Amino acid sequence: MSISYGAEGQGESTGNKEVTVIDMRSDTLTTPTKEMRVAMAYAEVGDDVYGEDPTVNALEKSAAALVGKNAALFVPSGTMGNQIAILTHTNRGDEVIVDAGSHIAIFEVGSACMFAGVQLAPVPDLMAGETAEKIKNAFRVPNIHYPTSRLVCLENTFNRGGGTVMLPEEMETAADAAKELGLRVHLDGARIFNAAVASGRDVKEFTCHCDSVQFCLSKGLSAPVGSILAGEKEFIEKARKYRKALGGGMRQAGVLAAAGLMALKMTDQLKEDHANAKILAAGFSRIKGLKVDLEKVQTNMVFLDTTGLTLDGAGFAEALEREGVRSIPVGAQSIRFVLHKEVSQEDVLEAVRRAEKIVTDKYR
Numbered sequence: 207m208s209i210s211y212g213a214e215g216q217g218e219s220t221g222n223k224e225v226t227v228i229d230m231r232s233d234t235l236t237t238p239t240k241e242m243r244v245a246m247a248y249a250e251v252g253d254d255v256y257g258e259d260p261t262v263n264a265l266e267k268s269a270a271a272l273v274g275k276n277a278a279l280f281v282p283s284g285t286m287g288n289q290i291a292i293l294t295h296t297n298r299g300d301e302v303i304v305d306a307g308s309h310i311a312i313f314e315v316g317s318a319c320m321f322a323g324v325q326l327a328p329v330p331d332l333m334a335g336e337t338a339e340k341i342k343n344a345f346r347v348p349n350i351h352y353p354t355s356r357l358v359c360l361e362n363t364f365n366r367g368g369g370t371v372m373l374p375e376e377m378e379t380a381a382d383a384a385k386e387l388g389l390r391v392h393l394d395g396a397r398i399f400n401a402a403v404a405s406g407r408d409v410k411e412f413t414c415h416c417d418s419v420q421f422c423l424s425k426g427l428s429a430p431v432g433s434i435l436a437g438e439k440e441f442i443e444k445a446r447k448y449r450k451a452l453g454g455g456m457r458q459a460g461v462l463a464a465a466g467l468m469a470l471k472m473t474d475q476l477k478e479d480h481a482n483a484k485i486l487a488a489g490f491s492r493i494k495g496l497k498v499d500l501e502k503v504q505t506n507m508v509f510l511d512t513t514g515l516t517l518d519g520a521g522f523a524e525a526l527e528r529e530g531v532r533s534i535p536v537g538a539q540s541i542r543f544v545l546h547k548e549v550s551q552e553d554v555l556e557a558v559r560r561a562e563k564i565v566t567d568k569y570r
C-alpha cells in the first residue's frame with residue numbers, strides 16, 4: 207500500500223520519518239484497478255430492478271456459469287447475499303446449522319434472527335473436520351418441542367479457522383450428510399476463489415455440493431462493491447424478490463457490475479496474495495517470541511500468536527501500528543493479517559523487519 211504520512215506524533219519510535227503504511231487489516235481494503243475504473247465509466251447501464259441493465263445481466267450470467275449454477279443475483283454485500291440465501295431457504299422458526307465461529311454467527315449483526323426469523327444452531331468447530339458427524343449431531347429429530355432443522359451453512363475458506371480450505375471431498379461428505387437429513391446447504395464462499403486457487407481445484411468442484419453459494423467480488427478480487435448469490439433458477443427468482451424487500455434492488459448498477467465482471471478474472475492475484483502470506487508467516491516465525499501455525503497459512507491470512515511476548519495481542523498490534531503496520535487483534539493473544547493486492551512482497555518483507563525491530567527492542 208503506497209499511502210505515506212508524516213509520522214510526527216505517531217509514536218516515539220518513528221520520529222519525523224516518512225513511514226509507509228502497510229495495511230493488512232483486511233482484503234476488503236483493495237481498491238478497483240485502473241481497468242475497472244475505465245470499464246465502470248463506460249459501462250452500458252439500464253434499470254436493474256426492471257431487469258434491464260445489460261452489464262448486471264452479463265455479470266450474473268458469467269458468475270453463474272463460473273460456479274456451475276444456472277442463475278445468479280448481484281447483491282450489494284456478502285452479508286446481504288448470505289441473508290437472502292437464509293430467507294429463501296427457510297421458514298420462520300426454522301433452525302440453521304452453522305459453525306459457532308462463522309461469519310453468519312458472529313459478524314452479521316444477528317440478522318438471520320432479525321429478518322428471516324430463524325434460530326441459529328451454532329456448532330463449535332463445525333468446519334474443523336468431521337463436519338458430517340457434527341451435522342448429524344446438530345440435526346433435530348421430529349419432536350413437537352423442537353424447531354425444524356432446515357439449512358446448513360458452510361464457510362470456505364473459513365475465516366476464523368485461519369483462512370483455511372475445506373477440500374471438495376470434505377464438502378461432498380458434509381453436504382451428503384445434510385441432504386440425507388433433508389437439509390439444504392448454503393456455502394458462504396466469500397473467499398471460495400481463494401480456496402480454489404490454493405488447492406488447484408476448479409471452483410465448481412466446491413460449489414457443486416451446495417444448493418446456493420455467496421461469494422465476494424469486493425475482497426481479494428478487488429471490485430469496489432458487491433457479491434454474487436448463485437443457485438438454481440427457481441431459488442434465484444425467489445431470492446430476487448427478497449433482495450428487493452431488503453432494499454438491495456439497485457438501479458443503474460451496471461456501473462458496479464462492470465468492475466465485478468473484471469473481478470471474476472482476478473484470480474491470479476490471489477495466488478500472489480497466498481505466496482505473500484507464506485512469506486509473512488515464515489518471516490514472523492523466525493522472530494523469537496512470535497509464533498505462527500504455518501499449517502494453517504493456506505490462503506491469504508496469517509494469524510500471529512503473541513503468547514511469547516511480554517504484551518498481549520492488542521498491545522503488539524498497537525506497537526506495530528505505530529510503525530505503520532496495520533492488523534486486527536482477534537483474540538487475547540492473536541492478531542490477524544490479510545494479504546491482498548495493495549500489499550507487495552516488498553511490503554511484506556518490510557513488515558517483518560519492523561516487527562523484528564519492535565520485538566528485539568522491547569518486548570521479549
Ligand SMILES: *Cc1c(COP(=O)(O)O)cnc(C)c1O
Nearest residue numbers: 283284285286309361365394396
Ligand atoms: C466478508 C465476509 C462476508 C461478507 O461480508 P460483507 O462485508 O457483508 O461483504 C461473509 N462471509 C465471510 C466469511 C466474509 O469474510
